[in-house]
Amino acid sequence: MNEKKKKILSKIMIAAIFYIIAIIISKLNFPKSNIISFVLFITAYIIVGRDVLLKAFSNIKRGKVFDENFLMSIATIGAIIIGEYPEAVGVMLFYMVGELLQSLAVNKSRKSISDMMNIRPDYANLVKEDGSVEMVDPYDVEIGNTILIKTGEIIPLDGVVVSGKAMLDTSALTGESVPRGVHIGDKVYSGSVNKDGLLKLEVTKEFSESTASKILDLVENAAAKKSKTENFISKFAGVYTPIVVFAAIALALIPPFLFPDTGFSTWIYRALTFLVVSCPCAFVIAIPLSFFSGIGASSKIGVLIKGSNYLELLSRVKTFLFDKTGTLTKGVFEVVSIHPAGVNEEKLLENAAMAEEYSSHPIAISIKKAYGELKKEGNENINFSGRLSELKEVAGQGISIRVDNEEVLVGNDKLMLSNNIEFEKCMEAGTIVYVARGKTFLGSIVINDRIKEDVRDVLQALKNIGVEKNIMLTGDTKAVADAVSAKVGVDYAYSELLPQQKVEKVEEILDDKNILAFVGDGINDAPVLARADIGIAMGGIGSDAAIEAADIVIMDDNLNNIVRGIRLAKRTMNIAKQNIAFAIGVKLIFLLLAAIGFGTMWEAVFADVGVTVLCVINAMRNLQTKNI
Template sequence: MSEKKKSHQWLLEGIDCANCAAKVERGVASIPGVTESNVNFMTETLRFEVADDQENLILVNIQEKINKLEPDVTLKNKADGQLINMNPAIVLESHSKEDEESHHEWLLEGIDCANCAAKIENGVAEIDGVINSNVNYMTQTLSFDLVAENDAKTLSSVKTKIKKLEPDIIPLIKATGQEVGEDRGLQSEKSGQKQNHKRPENLGINLTIGRLILAVSVLLLASFAPITPSLSFGLFVVAYLVAGYDVIWRAVRNIFNGQVFDENFLMTIATLAAFYVQEYPEAVAVMLFYQVGEVFQDVAVNKSRRSIADLMDIRPDYANIKLADGSTRQVSPESIKVGDTILVRPGEKVPLDGKVVGGSSAMDTSALTGESMPRSVKEGDDVLSGFINKSGLLEVVVEKPFSESTVTKILELVENASSRKAPTEQFITKFARYYTPIVVILAVLLAVLLPLTIPGMTFNDGVYRAAIFLVISCPCALVVSIPVGFFGGIGASSRKGILVKGGNFLEGLNYVKYVIMDKTGTLTKGEFEITDIQSTPEFNNEELLELAAYAETHSSHPIAVSIKEHYGKEIDERRIDEYNDLSGHGVQAVVDGKEILAGNAKLMAKYGIPFKEVEEVGTVVYLAIEGAYAGYLLIADTIKDDAAEGIALMKEKGVEHIIMLTGDSKAVAEAVGNKLGIDEIHSELLPQDKVEKMEEIMARKNKKDKVVFVGDGINDTPVLARSDIGIAMGGLGSDAAIEAADIVIMDDKPSKIGTAMQVAKDTRQIVWQNIILALAIKGVFLVLGAFGVASMWEAVFADVGVTVIAVLNAMRVLRK
């Protein structure tokens, strides 16, 4: 049985650098019991899953880990905005009452030999009250059971025994990573104090004071030579501390927490090195400009967040509920129940999905579909949350709660998309983790080796060049701008009515060589009409149509719907005694005591019904009554207006093979495929046949190539799942499409596939521009710094300046 998991979303309010976000993500992921840890720097959101049976203890561990890594960050529950402030002492006390009843598993951190493991296993087994003691040396796990009496005392004895046998081992509760028996009360209090520590909001004032002191210091030095060196030095120190005390404090704190190589450490060491070589003005100026750069970086990132948020500003603020006495009251959309009636006035957003029961209007659907053309709605039509009412007053009966509404699902998809990181993003994250320590090592080597190898160079010269190396080595430009680029690409796609569920799928669109498409509902409108009815002499057309409509009563297939609509009369379900849906063939039903078969040629062959196959273009539904062939209905579907444009656009973007898979007849499939310029056509396929064809095509591709399947997201779920990238048409209002696919085209237009590929190309271009820009500039200045050409002023530009430029460049994708 698989272990139950529970998902959580926390806001990391105040997280101000992508490197910090990456640290939190890795830190939370390292906690036992945590899976799927992901930090979205753009939305300041931490998403993770925990083991359900140890949930509270793991949440305490996560809270303390984040407080340790980033004390300035305020933790809030994303769902309700409440502060996360769990009391470890209370949680552990309640846990001990449950956990100490029977089975226990502890991690023996630091155990390094199998003999030691055997000693502990035997020693714990000798303790009164312990049964089934076992140590797994490979997993460093001690498991044992306790008898019901004196559990707390026995647990203490187990820990004492371990410490006596192996003093260097730290026993941890395996499920949570908490040290066994440690006092959490004091730590909780300290954590609370840390959490209340905020980054100064008057950073701008501090910078101004720092600049003034620096200016006064330089002016005094330049104008009044008699000033004592100690006074001059003191002014520089004051300016330095005012400008960068928060950077220094974070660097010291992170060192004690085991987080050495970050931007705070690098800037502190570099500027202290400048003080050491008596470049006092430069040390203060570097810290000042670093802080100014950080401010500009924060402004740029916040602007990008707001830009993307504005694109997805479709969440309704309120709903007008209609009361029993006919009056209305403005309430939150979350409080509305299914079946309630709401009023949507001109200019207002539709707050929940529902059906119009009064009024008519034109709806702006651009927030969901990217299309500016208004859509007319009238009584009986469906409307979705996120639509904007342009003209008339509408009365709508709610059909879904807000938590299941279209707007909620879209916002969740876009917001959570960054949890699926693109390969480029994953590579840069790993690269940054190794890049900074390597540059620090090189800086140390510069400081030591250059004075030894270059005649006339002093040790101070080597230290100064090493300090330049340290300033340049901060990887912020890469770590910040790459996620911003992908997040911007996902936001730009959403604005065009294309929902991309992850950066990995967006990047994958750049490598698509095979596109496999369904026909009905994908290339054609799926709006079927009966164009001909032909019955045998034993029956008439009206009787044939009536029996076909009754046979298809319980089917939701577009063809069945068209038959029922053409019949146009109310169906008395009491006349139907039996109904069977025969996948890939049709239906079998008993109507008025007669067996009715309605379906394709395979259905007739399956039941051994003699018939003459019809070769006309269209979908043919053959009917048999009581085992005798009775005639057929010819149903035609129309090709979507932009289908040919979509096929041409995909080929223009580099797709080499466009393939159509359909269960329709060969004649119909070839007529549609040849008209659209499709390369391969496979017809008369059952659902399992489509999967087999998909497997054949997957075997043909090169390793790097991607195979896309485009379907309606309902009947094609197995093929969507098997493809590299599944694209669902018919997303507007289709829950199944949104769930099944990796990319959802909200307005059903095949041409949007090419649009998505173009956004993917633009995103990749901008991302690689940032990677090359950052690495090139940093590389140049590293070399210049090593040869003594670049000063710290240029080094600051190579760090914070490049970061700001990269973030602003990443936001260009929103204007594509």
């Protein structure tokens, strides 16, 4: 407990002592007992209510009249005026106890979220030119500097490992509990924790641009983007409070003329009780806390949501659009099958690899990788030097190169047709590379992007939680798109789409009734991410473009986290609705009881502070992620 809360608690205890003594003295009949008890009651009231009175006065000067401080001040001062001293002090005392409990609950909730996102480093170990190490502020470290990461320390800045190896805990970034091993040359991201070993990193980003800083900014600023529910509650509280104040005034002034036998004091007491009940604490604290805890919990599982408005939209998504490469597939091209004609597989791969020797295209890399793995098994060195000449790229067809003074052609079917080479058409789905040497067809190589293992299960899980349609958008050929869609189980697949055509397709599918989410890599698909109701970027760790373009960032490539994020969003909405229904329901009941004379100020305080505390506790349930 901090000093401020300790001070409040001490005030409550001192006031409670005065209050108890005052009640005891008021029950004793001795000279001046009434005066002594009155002084003690007022002293207790001033001790416990001074801050509330000052806040009310300060807010009135700023034009903010109708808040809980004003309502409590008017109600308790009115109770003192009509001689209800014990209730005036007791209500203020109970109110302050409730406020303290409420503050403790809210702080515990925020601390839980802070603990989840405990990735902000306090320092960096800067390695100087003479080899010495100096502890500095992460903001003072520049790109290109070398930093030292010891066991148990948080990595303060993004960088590349230049020395050492270690196991890193990346759970704060990705939600992945299994440590990840890193070695020389691997990229590492700030916010990860070094579990063992000693690392030296070459810094690649300034602290303000590092992954940890961007994540913290997203979570901390998420509250600025309010959901429709939060905006409704803010507007509701702004209208509701003045209405009940004027209703209380009417309750105090009108009934005494209609029922003269009851007297003014009875109706004034009821009006004051009415005011205490009407405090909107539960609305203005518990509802936003429900969303804040939902955003914090989602960050724990590696799902960054930029605002509670997106959290609310995520709970209502009915249509999902998926990019193919890097989202439904791994985004890594591999040789999946080889079909030699008149030569063995090694010879076919060798000729293709030689032709692609100088290319950095993903397809070329996959062919060279496949050949390299084959030769490694045979313990032979790969060396094409001196054998290659006259490289020519044929636009839209492939490559022509001379190997040992003999022409080798590697490309698509158009390259074979244009050179009058008889070849066997390959009908497999994927990118087909045909190889010929000296006008003789050597065979074909099929290259494809591997589908992620859990895609079909994830798409089915989305259907199980209320998603109506799963659609795939891709720039690949129809054959590839159809093959992938059949394996993963999407409802529709649209192929051969340019980036602008993807945007047009999204606009076709968009409607006012159903929320549409697009899932992509956040770089090539930025226009589509921006156009959809919700843009979700996959594999956002370390990707500035992903974090900037998307509304929601999945901090690893785990598609299942989308399902978990939706479940958490739905739970958040349910908790928010429960709090709204409970708070409004209890208040309406107690307002009615207060108006007809069956509610006391003690009950009124429970209806205000008690309901708020219960709603806050209910909101804290949202921090649990074990069963999400």
